[in-house]
Amino acid sequence: MKSWSMVLGGVALAGVSWSVQAAEIELEGNRLLVSGMLDGSAVQRFVEQLGSGKVRTVVFEDSLGGTAEAAGEYARAIRASGVDTEMKGQCHAACAYAFLAGKEHRFGRGFQVNGLLIPVAARPRPEELASRWRGEEAQKTLAEFTAAPAEPEPAGAPRERWQPGQGVLFTSTPTLFGRVYNSFYCDGTQGHDTSRCELLSDADPYKLGVLTP
Numbered sequence: 737m738k739s740w741s742m743v744l745g746g747v748a749l750a751g752v753s754w755s756v757q758a759a760e761i762e763l764e765g766n767r768l769l770v771s772g773m774l775d776g777s778a779v780q781r782f783v784e785q786l787g788s789g790k791v792r793t794v795v796f797e798d799s800l801g802g803t804a805e806a807a808g809e810y811a812r813a814i815r816a817s818g819v820d821t822e823m824k825g826q827c828h829a830a831c832a833y834a835f836l837a838g839k840e841h842r843f844g845r846g847f848q849v850n851g852l853l854i855p856v857a858a859r860p861r862p863e864e865l866a867s868r869w870r871g872e873e874a875q876k877t878l879a880e881f882t883a884a885p886a887e888p889e890p891a892g893a894p895r896e897r898w899q900p901g902q903g904v905l906f907t908s909t910p911t912l913f914g915r916v917y918n919s920f921y922c923d924g925t926q927g928h929d930t931s932r933c934e935l936l937s938d939a940d941p942y943k944l945g946v947l948t949p
Contacts, residue, residue, distance in 0.1 A: 759799070761785065766792040768819075774802030774830040779809045786817040794838065796823045802830025804881035804898065811837035811875065828853040829898060836874040840948040843908050843915075852906045852946065855881065855898035859921050862938070870945035899924040905933060906941045917941060 759778040762769045768791045770782070785791055794814060807830035814821060814837040821838025823831070825848050832854040835841055843850045857880050860868060867873050881897050902924030908915045919939035926932035941947040 759802075763790065766790060768794045769797060770794060770831075771797045771799055774799060774806045774810055774834060776803060776806040776809065779806060779813075782810060783813045786813050786819065791817065791819055793820045793822055794834075795844065796821065796827045796831050796835055797844075798825040798827075799823075799831035800826055800828045801900075804830065804833075804878060806830050807833040807878060808875075808882055810834035811878070814838055823850065823852060824848060826851045826853075829855050829900075829903075832903075833874060833878045836869055836946070842947055847910050849910075850908045852941075853901075853903050853922070854906075854946075855903040857881070857898075859923070859934075860904065865936075865939055865944055868944070901925075901927065901930075904936070904939075905930065906946055919944075 757772045759770060759772040759774050759782075761778050761781055763785060768782075768785050770778075786794075810830070811834050814834060818839050820840040820842070821835045822842050822844050823835050824844035824846065827835055828851075832852055835852065836854075843852075854869065854877075856877065868877060901922055903922060905920045905922050906917070907920070908917045917940065919936040919941065920930070920933035921936055922930060922933040942949060
């Protein structure tokens with residue numbers, strides 16, 4: 737119990753200090769670095785970079801939000817180009833679904849705590865976890881947030897329909913004996929206190945297809 741509380745505590749403290757900013761994109765060799773919120777402002781530049789044929793891996797670093805529509809656009813561009821994805825630090829909401837679109841998707845190496853928060857509309861049932869984020873299944877889950885609402889939304893309403901902090905959280909933290917991986921369900925009421933999230937059993941991110949070997 738102590739180990740996973742320490743992991744989540746590190747994630748929570750880090751999240752409090754970050755400010756939300758629009759996506760920034762930078763090409764370093766064959767790696768395309770993406771940070772900030774995926775709000776759609778940098779989608780065109782992102783697509784152009786992938787279309788150049790120079791990119792082999794898209795690296796998401798400390799991307800803490802964005803819209804479901806932007807997530808879909810990033811994901812489509814990544815799948816079409818067949819590149820791998822990697823994430824370092826925190827990757828939440830829109831970033832998570834874009835990350836899952838990679839041919840191979842992995843956590844980055846280093847001494848940082850990694851946290852991948854995948855929004856879901858409700859707590860996944862145990863039988864759902866086994867296939868929910870494998871291949872096209874991840875995009876079906878994303879469609880839950882991009883489908884047209886039953887009733888018109890009021891003017892000025894946010895386009896994304898996921899709740900901040902609600903979803904399945906996959907974490908990894910470095911230790912002297914290697915990285916420790918844990919998985920949790922957060923219902924959104926815990927705010928930054930992610931130690932209140934529910935620990936999920938039998939939810940190894942590699943077995944679930946969230947991470948590839």
